[in-house]
Amino acid sequence: MQLFSALLIAGLAISAASFIYTLYSIFWNAVKIPEKPYRIKASIGRRAYITIRNVLLQGKLFKERSGGIMHALMFWGFIAFGAYSATFFARGIDPSFQLIPPGEIKNVIFLTVDVFALVVLIDVFYAFLRRWVIKIPRYQGYNGFEAAFILFLIATLMITYYALGILRIDGVSRNIPGAIMESIPSSYTPVTVFFAGLFPKATGPLSVDLYWTLYTIHALDFLIFLVYIPRSKHLHLVAAPLNVILSKDRQPAQLSTIDFDHETRFGATDIRDFSWKDYLDFYSCTECGRCTFNCPAYLTGKTLSPRDIIWDLREVVLAEGPELRSKGMDHKDQILKPVIGDTISETDLWSCTTCMACVEQCPVMIDHVDKIVNMRRSLVLNQGKAPKGTLETYNNMEMYGSPWVADPSTRGDWAKDLGVNILSESGNDDFEILYWVGCVSSYDRRNQEIAKSVVKILQKAGIKFAILGSEEKCTGDPAKRTGNEYLAENLARVNIDTLNKHKVHRVITGCPHCFNSLKNDYSEMGFKAEVIHHTEFINQLISSGKISIAATQNDKEEKFTYHDSCYLGRYNKIYEPPREIIGHVSDNYEEMSMNKSKGLCCGAGGGRLWMDETVGTKISHKRIGMASDINASTVVTACPYCMIMLDDARRVTGLEDKMKLSDISEFVASRLTD
Amino acid sequence: MQYIDGGSVGYNIAVLIKVIPDLEQIKAASGTGQIQIEKVPLRLDILSEHAIEAAVQLKEKYGGKVTGFIFGNNESIPLMKKAYAMGVDEGLVITGYKENNPTLTASVISEKLKSLQFDIIVLGNQSADTYTGLLPGMIASKINARLIGNVLSIEIEGKEVKARKSLEKKIEVVKAQMPVVISVTQETNQPRLPPVMQIMAAGRKTIQSEEYKGQTPSYTLTKSRVAPKSERKKQIFEKPEDGIQAVVRVIKEEAR
Ligand code: SF4
Numbered sequence A: 001m002q003l004f005s006a007l008l009i010a011g012l013a014i015s016a017a018s019f020i021y022t023l024y025s026i027f028w029n030a031v032k033i034p035e036k037p038y039r040i041k042a043s044i045g046r047r048a049y050i051t052i053r054n055v056l057l058q059g060k061l062f063k064e065r066s067g068g069i070m071h072a073l074m075f076w077g078f079i080a081f082g083a084y085s086a087t088f089f090a091r092g093i094d095p096s097f098q099l100i101p102p103g104e105i106k107n108v109i110f111l112t113v114d115v116f117a118l119v120v121l122i123d124v125f126y127a128f129l130r131r132w133v134i135k136i137p138r139y140q141g142y143n144g145f146e147a148a149f150i151l152f153l154i155a156t157l158m159i160t161y162y163a164l165g166i167l168r169i170d171g172v173s174r175n176i177p178g179a180i181m182e183s184i185p186s187s188y189t190p191v192t193v194f195f196a197g198l199f200p201k202a203t204g205p206l207s208v209d210l211y212w213t214l215y216t217i218h219a220l221d222f223l224i225f226l227v228y229i230p231r232s233k234h235l236h237l238v239a240a241p242l243n244v245i246l247s248k249d250r251q252p253a254q255l256s257t258i259d260f261d262h263e264t265r266f267g268a269t270d271i272r273d274f275s276w277k278d279y280l281d282f283y284s285c286t287e288c289g290r291c292t293f294n295c296p297a298y299l300t301g302k303t304l305s306p307r308d309i310i311w312d313l314r315e316v317v318l319a320e321g322p323e324l325r326s327k328g329m330d331h332k333d334q335i336l337k338p339v340i341g342d343t344i345s346e347t348d349l350w351s352c353t354t355c356m357a358c359v360e361q362c363p364v365m366i367d368h369v370d371k372i373v374n375m376r377r378s379l380v381l382n383q384g385k386a387p388k389g390t391l392e393t394y395n396n397m398e399m400y401g402s403p404w405v406a407d408p409s410t411r412g413d414w415a416k417d418l419g420v421n422i423l424s425e426s427g428n429d430d431f432e433i434l435y436w437v438g439c440v441s442s443y444d445r446r447n448q449e450i451a452k453s454v455v456k457i458l459q460k461a462g463i464k465f466a467i468l469g470s471e472e473k474c475t476g477d478p479a480k481r482t483g484n485e486y487l488a489e490n491l492a493r494v495n496i497d498t499l500n501k502h503k504v505h506r507v508i509t510g511c512p513h514c515f516n517s518l519k520n521d522y523s524e525m526g527f528k529a530e531v532i533h534h535t536e537f538i539n540q541l542i543s544s545g546k547i548s549i550a551a552t553q554n555d556k557e558e559k560f561t562y563h564d565s566c567y568l569g570r571y572n573k574i575y576e577p578p579r580e581i582i583g584h585v586s587d588n589y590e591e592m593s594m595n596k597s598k599g600l601c602c603g604a605g606g607g608r609l610w611m612d613e614t615v616g617t618k619i620s621h622k623r624i625g626m627a628s629d630i631n632a633s634t635v636v637t638a639c640p641y642c643m644i645m646l647d648d649a650r651r652v653t654g655l656e657d658k659m660k661l662s663d664i665s666e667f668v669a670s671r672l673t674d
Numbered sequence B: 001m002q003y004i005d006g007g008s009v010g011y012n013i014a015v016l017i018k019v020i021p022d023l024e025q026i027k028a029a030s031g032t033g034q035i036q037i038e039k040v041p042l043r044l045d046i047l048s049e050h051a052i053e054a055a056v057q058l059k060e061k062y063g064g065k066v067t068g069f070i071f072g073n074n075e076s077i078p079l080m081k082k083a084y085a086m087g088v089d090e091g092l093v094i095t096g097y098k099e100n101n102p103t104l105t106a107s108v109i110s111e112k113l114k115s116l117q118f119d120i121i122v123l124g125n126q127s128a129d130t131y132t133g134l135l136p137g138m139i140a141s142k143i144n145a146r147l148i149g150n151v152l153s154i155e156i157e158g159k160e161v162k163a164r165k166s167l168e169k170k171i172e173v174v175k176a177q178m179p180v181v182i183s184v185t186q187e188t189n190q191p192r193l194p195p196v197m198q199i200m201a202a203g204r205k206t207i208q209s210e211e212y213k214g215q216t217p218s219y220t221l222t223k224s225r226v227a228p229k230s231e232r233k234k235q236i237f238e239k240p241e242d243g244i245q246a247v248v249r250v251i252k253e254e255a256r
């Protein structure tokens, strides 16, 4: 049997060499081509936690239950099966070698193998059903051959495992040197025993030939798998765990920063303009489509597909990598093919609402939004290109400190008769908390009602607050998310100076976009203050008894639902406070079909509020349709952007008489009791 | 005269830029109606931005150099940076502007233009603050250049400028020999968003300035500057249908 050992060693050597070489070339790309830095902190504890949660326990996969269970079982089955494969090859090379010494531990390990092999087999069948019989939409049209081939390899591996097991039970392999599991009592391989009972007992010389045939198939199958992994989407077996371990501290991660004093190429124009971590993202993608099938743009008929963004970038990297490797990456100024244009269309880049649904869903923690914004930056900062509406907002933000043409001296006018301390007029810094109003609630008539409600609540609770009035400027969010980091940074600096000048330590705001900027972006630029969104603040006021609310007469006939703002929910994980507030007055509450971390965007984020939406259904119409599906009579929101979008959708789709729309502050202000 | 730069031939292009107070932020004092423009931030007149865009596009297409001119005052100087960022190569700010006087502006600027021998001079067909629309014609006559007003698009062949221009009901194609004064409208182009590298480079570039020390004769006397009284009804309709009906009714009544 030395021939077999020799062949096995040769086979293993070839497959391992191929495996390592392919990985080497792929990782060469990731180390040598990208030029953008990726900053991470050590945070060992968090990394350990996230590895256990998202790799070992497959946590993010369960956002979609059936697919998640399927994959997790497959994953655990594979780990268990690793013990079998390792023993198989170790004893194939040296028949006397004992990888795991015989005993109870070994018995239990192989019991696990025996059970999980069946689980994996059933899983393969289920996967087959999902893809080709049930035809789950998100799989359609994506590398069917690759999936089929991999499933075939896995099934063959498991089937040959059981077949070899049956021969073992039948005593065929008892005297064959290097045969494995001979020491395992049959009571520890119940599944194999069950299968053995289905077949007549194998005897005679033919059964030994059968053993070697199965043995060879099993070995070859494994070796082919090894060669195939790094060349297919199964590269994720290697890349995804690394991607999770090396992910950013904060999820969802902040957009990457730009060093305007030193960088000369802004954003992402070609494959150099990413970081090694972006490359790891590309390599980790499994093409599962969870991102795309939660993307509001895709779901309403736009061509944007976050999966395609990642996958197409990966294809470009893998296609251009070999040539760059042969040329060397030393010539910094060489011209590479831009990724925007043929690979990723400008239209798709501008379709993104930066809602984070894709990032939230991605099981391997890929960050699509950072890449999309980086490509927008390339267009805006290097070429001055953006949709017309966006270019206008830039002018306005520069000129008026607001995305609209609005005289900044009138910014605080809505509060003039409300007895509010307007800092730009009073100069009176005697306040505990600053109410950051935001552009929409300052200038838009409908949204001024939100600001007035917040004022009413704060006054009722006896809180000493102030607003900046004409000293407040746009936080820069619409510029930042559309790629104009330069303008966003300038606005941020002006605002931070103003906030520091007034010694602001606590801020509440009604706008989740302002909230996210002040809390997460500004803090990175040196603004240190506690920033609270009004949903949380109001909820605290209610639970601490500073204010109280009661249902009105009409509330009995109302059915409520809550629309999650992306920048409050997915960006800042605030899901419960608004729901708790509604719960204080009514039990007649129902969730829309996509809610909380899966909430469907209103369509306004990422600067989309100021762009035309001409392709497919309007995202806001789809969302209001979901509220109408559950017959909600009042949709509660907590974001002025959502208010604008949904209010418009409500009118245009003829729901105006059937459905009301209320910000959570208005909801509370109109139900205050003494 | 063609501009020669390191052996490459191009055109010597001038763009005339007006700095105005931002009209959106001008307020009338309550009661007196006195217009208050003292604290209003300055900006480039929007038509000047279209003129810059047209000049820079010509440079990019045919080669050459663009020089920007502002007749304003000390506060106008920093605004040349925006013109630089958009692609203007050199700039001169003539300070000493006192008040609206197209004749004087035309002669101050023409003085400069004459000495520098430009092929093409681009400017807005009027400015958003005074709307006289006199400058293109006055300058063309003072420097003895042809005038093509309100152009939609411009092409150059050798020393000849070919422009499409919009008239009330038709589009006319006009040809003229250089030097040519071209006035642009809002339809001519879409002013660009300057790339960041150019914004930063513009910040480091020097801006030349010199003072106009001559007289500013007043041919007209501004007696007062007050906002027109407008009796707005300030009706607000919560429901669009009601609003639309009301507006339609008013229009019908007015038309009668
Ligand atoms: S952020 Fe939202 S809109 Fe943008 S690609 Fe992801 S899911 Fe789609």
Ligand code: SF4
Pocket (backbone or CB within 6 Å): A284, A285, A286, A287, A288, A289, A290, A291, A292, A306, A307, A310, A361, A362, A363, A364, A365, A366
């Ligand atoms: S990016 Fe993530 S969610 Fe999207 S297809 Fe790839 S692995 Fe799946």
